[in-house]
Amino acid sequence: MQEDFLHYVWQHQYFDKTNLRTTDGQLITVLKPGYRNADAGPDFLTARLQLDEVEWSGAVEIHLKASDWHRHQHQTDLKYDQVVLHVVFEADQPVQRLDGSTVPALALAARVGPDLLRAYHKLLEQPATILPCAAQLPAVPEITRTSMVERALLERVELKASVVAALHQRLNDDWEATTYHTLAAAFGFQKNSEPLTRLAKALPLAVVRRHRHDLLQLEALLFGQAGLLAENEDSVGDEYITILRREFDFLRHKYSLHGTALAAHEWNFLRLRPANFPSVRLAQLGAVLHARPALFDALLTAADLPTLTKFFQVPTSAYWRGHYRPGVAGKVPGLGKSSIHLLITNVVVPLRVAYARHIGQPELVESALALLSLLPAEHNHITDNYAVLGFQHRNAADSQGLLALHRAYCAPRRCLHCAVGSRILQRNLVER
Known part of the structure; x- marks a missing residue:
C-alpha cells in the first residue's frame, strides 16, 4: 500500500x-x-x-x-x-x-472496506507497458481524460514558469538576463541542456552584450568558454578556429574568464545526429544573440506564431554552415521548424507565464498557453502510446499535457491523484 x-x-x-x-x-x-x-x-x-x-x-x-x-x-x-x-x-x-x-x-x-482495497490493488497491479490503467481506459469518459490532460499541461507549464521565476530572482530581477539563461539552456535540447546552462553562467550577459555586434568575437567567447577551441587533430591548421582561439585568448584575459570555462568532454556528442551536435547548437545560439539585441522584449511582444518563428530563423556564420564541429567539414542545415517549435514551447511560453505572474496579469497566461495550440503535435514514443489508447493528440498543447501526465502521474503510478485513476477506482468499487 x-x-x-x-x-x-x-x-x-x-x-x-x-x-x-x-x-x-x-x-x-x-x-x-x-x-x-x-x-x-x-x-x-x-x-x-x-x-x-x-x-x-x-x-x-x-x-x-x-x-x-x-x-x-x-x-x-x-x-x-x-x-x-x-x-x-x-x-x-x-x-x-x-x-x-x-x-x-x-x-x-x-x-x-475490503472492496475498496481490492479495487485499489486491481488498479495499481495491472501489468501494463504503457500506463497502469490501459486495460480499463475504455470505461473512462473522454471528458475525464481530456480535463486531466489539460490539468497536467497547466501543472507542467506552471512548473517551468516557476523555474524561470526563481532564475529571475537570482538574477536580480533582470528579465533580459533571465531570457538569456533560459534560451541558452533550451538550445541544449535536453542532451546538452545542463552544460549550456553552466555556459551561460560562465559567460555573463554583460560580456555578451559588449560583443554581440561582432559575430566572430561572440563565437570566440561562446566556443572558448565551452572548451571547444582546444587544439586537436581535427582542428589543426583550421584557419577560422585559429582566429577564434586567438580572439578568445585576448577576451579571456580582458574579462578575467580564467578558470570558468567548461571542458570539451562535458558536451554530449554521442548518439546525436550531426545537426544536433552541441557545436552546431552553439553556433545557432550565437547567431540569435548577434541578430536579436533585445531578447526579452522580442519574445514577450511577438504578436503571432510567424513572428516568433522568424525570431529564431537566423543564419549562422559561413563557417558553421559548413562545419559540424571545429575542423570537421560538412553541410549543416539551419535551425529546423521542429526545433523552433520546441524553443517556443520551452522558452517563450514559460517566460510569458512567469512574467504574467510577476506583474499580476493572469489573462496573459491564457494567451501564452494558446501558443501551444497553434504548434503541431510532438511525436515520440510516449505521446504516440497515449494516442493509440484514445487520448487526443492534435497539437503541442496535447503533447505537453500527455508528457506531463506520463511523468507526473502514470510513470510513478500516482493513479489516485489522477482524475482518470480516481474514476476507474470508483467504477471498480461500484461494480462490487
Whole structure:
C-alpha cells in the first residue's frame, strides 16, 4: 500500500465512520477534511473537526504507520504543530508536537472496506507497458481524460514558469538576463541542456552584450568558454578556429574568464545526429544573440506564431554552415521548424507565464498557453502510446499535457491523484 491511497481515502471520506474515535477514545466528527497541500508541510490544510465537544481547525497529517511521524522528523518541525489529527493505517505508537502535547490519531486499518482495497490493488497491479490503467481506459469518459490532460499541461507549464521565476530572482530581477539563461539552456535540447546552462553562467550577459555586434568575437567567447577551441587533430591548421582561439585568448584575459570555462568532454556528442551536435547548437545560439539585441522584449511582444518563428530563423556564420564541429567539414542545415517549435514551447511560453505572474496579469497566461495550440503535435514514443489508447493528440498543447501526465502521474503510478485513476477506482468499487 502507498500513502497516496490513504490520502485518497481521507479526501473522499471512503471509510466507516460508525462510532468514529481517536486511539485514545475521543469521538470524531469530520466537518471538513481540508484540501490537499502540494507544498512542504502537512498533507491536508484548513480541516475542521470536532473531538468530543471541542471543534478544531488545522491540518491533518497522513502516514501508513504512526511511527512515520518520527521517521520523517516531524517532531522537530514547527509546521506540524498545527496538526489536529494524525490519520494512519496502523497506530503503532503515539506522537507528540514540539511542545510535548500528543497529536490525536485515527487508525483506519479496520475502517477501510475490503472492496475498496481490492479495487485499489486491481488498479495499481495491472501489468501494463504503457500506463497502469490501459486495460480499463475504455470505461473512462473522454471528458475525464481530456480535463486531466489539460490539468497536467497547466501543472507542467506552471512548473517551468516557476523555474524561470526563481532564475529571475537570482538574477536580480533582470528579465533580459533571465531570457538569456533560459534560451541558452533550451538550445541544449535536453542532451546538452545542463552544460549550456553552466555556459551561460560562465559567460555573463554583460560580456555578451559588449560583443554581440561582432559575430566572430561572440563565437570566440561562446566556443572558448565551452572548451571547444582546444587544439586537436581535427582542428589543426583550421584557419577560422585559429582566429577564434586567438580572439578568445585576448577576451579571456580582458574579462578575467580564467578558470570558468567548461571542458570539451562535458558536451554530449554521442548518439546525436550531426545537426544536433552541441557545436552546431552553439553556433545557432550565437547567431540569435548577434541578430536579436533585445531578447526579452522580442519574445514577450511577438504578436503571432510567424513572428516568433522568424525570431529564431537566423543564419549562422559561413563557417558553421559548413562545419559540424571545429575542423570537421560538412553541410549543416539551419535551425529546423521542429526545433523552433520546441524553443517556443520551452522558452517563450514559460517566460510569458512567469512574467504574467510577476506583474499580476493572469489573462496573459491564457494567451501564452494558446501558443501551444497553434504548434503541431510532438511525436515520440510516449505521446504516440497515449494516442493509440484514445487520448487526443492534435497539437503541442496535447503533447505537453500527455508528457506531463506520463511523468507526473502514470510513470510513478500516482493513479489516485489522477482524475482518470480516481474514476476507474470508483467504477471498480461500484461494480462490487
